[in-house]
Amino acid sequence: MMNRIHVAGGVGVAPTEMAAYDAALADANLHNYNLVRVSSIVPAGAAVERVDRAPDLGPAGNRLTVVESRITAPPGASDDPLVAGLGWATGPGPGLFYEATGRDPTAVRRELEDGLDAGSELRDWALPDREFEVTTARPEDGAWTTVVTVAVYGESEPVL
Template identity: 60%
Template sequence: MGTSGTAGTAETAGTIYVVTGSATAPTAMASYDAALADANIHNYNLVAVSSVIPADATVEPVDTAPDLGPAGNRLTVVEARATTREEETVSAGLGWTTGEGAGLFYEASGTDPEAVEETVRAGLDAGRDLREWTFDDEQVVVTTADCDGDGYTTVLTIAAYGRSEPIL
């Protein structure tokens, strides 16, 4: 749960973990925190970056994040997130494309999971068009939940860049 500092160092170096979470709670922030807990990244201070995957990184989708360091540390992420209080479906999608060098993440959110996936794929296409890099792989993960209107529901799909780092 992000509380020890040494476990997992070798296997997390150079790995970007794609995790998902969803939760319902009485406030929007509480549902976000609970969704982060569902993904096991709730004990970190998240720092969002735009979307470039370093050339030497491995992207690995997992059910929940492994131990990425002590609680309170800074964790670099690319985040797709959506919160609603309405009786509706909510989705957060994250896609990535990689190849011989650097790669890209794109994210989107909305109420229609298929439209979210289409938006992510269109973003990846546009990002590839801007670069003269070689891309040979593409994956998309969309997290979806139904909100019953009793509280707030948050869904998220997050790419967590390796181990956390001290914030102080």
């Protein structure tokens, strides 16, 4: 599984901002790890796989390398949807992830497409294969709501 990148989304609702984030990670089965965010490069030879929930990737407390898209709304926020998306582009060599958030799923998808186009052009890489994962939820009344879409690189590693 080392050359596999899993992409999963989650939604969390809780009484505090951090608890909502934790609940969203739990929904994606990533809540028991220490997440280390990286920018956007898909290593050459990696397979990116969309999953409903991340598989078991090692012991609790281990470190996971991720690209993360996250949006949170406080209690009483407008009921416009919360949208967290990742897009990825691959080809014969390395590829790219691009993350975007917002309140309009169509606008987030367009931003993902535009970001992948710009990143490919910047690097002069041919990246013909494109995929997207967009997680959407409406904020809950009276609670914090967080939406995440996370790409998880390989398996976890010990922190210590």
